Amino acid sequence: MKKITIGEAARQSGVKVPTIRYYEGIGLLSAPSRSEGNQRSYEPSDLNRLAFIRHARELGFEIEAIRTLLQLQDDPHQPCASADAIAKARLIEVEQRIRSLNALKAELELMVEGCGHGRVDQCRVIEVLADHGKCAHPHH
Amino acid sequence: MKKITIGEAARQSGVKVPTIRYYEGIGLLSAPSRSEGNQRSYEPSDLNRLAFIRHARELGFEIEAIRTLLQLQDDPHQPCASADAIAKARLIEVEQRIRSLNALKAELELMVEGCGHGRVDQCRVIEVLADHGKCAHPHH
DNA sequence: TCTTGCACCTCTAGTCGCTAGAGGATGTAG
DNA sequence: CTACATCCTCTAGCGACTAGAGGTGCAAGA
Structure with missing residues (x-):
């Protein structure tokens, strides 16, 4: 003690x-x-x-x-209902976050793969950022 | 214009x-x-x-x-090397974040499943929080 | 005993990326 | 002309800390 x-x-x-x-x-x-x-x-x-x-x-x-x-x-x-509710809410948040991060990951992978390591005017990273329409899944 | x-x-x-x-x-x-x-x-x-x-x-x-x-x-x-590097760094961040969130998700699911909806003294949510050793994967 | 040096104390301000609100000026539709 | 929306600047607040200034406490070695 x-x-x-x-x-x-x-x-x-x-x-x-x-x-x-x-x-x-x-x-x-x-x-x-x-x-x-x-x-x-x-x-x-x-x-x-x-x-x-x-x-x-x-x-x-x-x-x-x-x-x-x-x-x-x-x-x-x-009763532990509140504890349960808090944990469940957190679980739902985490699940949503994972889904949205997976979408981002796909997007970033495309950007990085598409980069020809040349000059900026041919760079897919910059190009995709400038034009959301070029995203694989434009709904983020 | x-x-x-x-x-x-x-x-x-x-x-x-x-x-x-x-x-x-x-x-x-x-x-x-x-x-x-x-x-x-x-x-x-x-x-x-x-x-x-x-x-x-x-x-x-x-x-x-x-x-x-x-x-x-x-x-x-x-040259677009910097753009590439920034995007790659972000990709790595996102991948790490996804991994750690998946671990959290597993943890939270166990907590929520284990909750018997009784009183706090039997609640797995509280119990696991109080004792990290009760985690499925205690390395977060 | 003295001194060194670390750990402790309080308090304020800074971080990031906005967001909210006060208090006032401008622009537009009826 | 009068509403009313939109605009302006400025300051302060959010969450969850973190950093730093300026000072005090305490244990160990010389």
Whole structure:
């Protein structure tokens, strides 16, 4: 149960020091106790919360979504419908993003393949950018 | 060859009015001539440039990359190696992004499937977030 | 004990690519 | 002439940090 400095918490959680302070500032993390010299001193249990946030951020959840998820975690007797809804919404976002990135990928591949490595006036990269009609799938 | 107001340019190019002014402000678009009453008045040829920018933005190119691409377009005798390099770099970015989003998608699907729609203390969504080790592929 | 040097503190400002709003001028249709 | 839409400039805000200035705390070596 020994206390941890912010630097140690950063190392163990993988969340950077200024980011931890930022999370505290926006109320995502409650303010820890302080040492005599006014330095933040964390409980080991704070690391769980930090890991939770980090993981959720890696999965692309927005801060406000994470705020809700943390509140749910704090009150385990609530129904988990909201958590489910947040995750489902995120899944749909990700699926859409993948679809649109796949379209972009196809477009970029055509551009790059079509580049004859000559001069700009024969370059398909520039040409396609200048004329959307030359896209393979012009509906992006 | 008749002149066009900013609103009309916005309608025809699909770039919003404040965004056109913003592009002018950061020097992506050269300042157009003005009417007697100080209102911007565009040439039809400005619409091409606007369309180019819009298309490049849709493909996810950053403003600085677009700035370079526009310079290349303005000087068609240059070799197109830079354009090619920019497009290739963007392609690699997109491919990486797709890979990482596919990993996220798998993760989110597991979370959502595993949610028994009961209470938070049995919810896989919360559980997985709290413990990265429960991920299917913990290397994100 | 002193000093070195890193880690910590707060605060402000910057990043990117816009977007929103205030407060006022211009242009056009009836 | 009067509405009303559109235009103008300017500043501030968004999300999620990141960077830097200017100062304090703390542990270890000489």
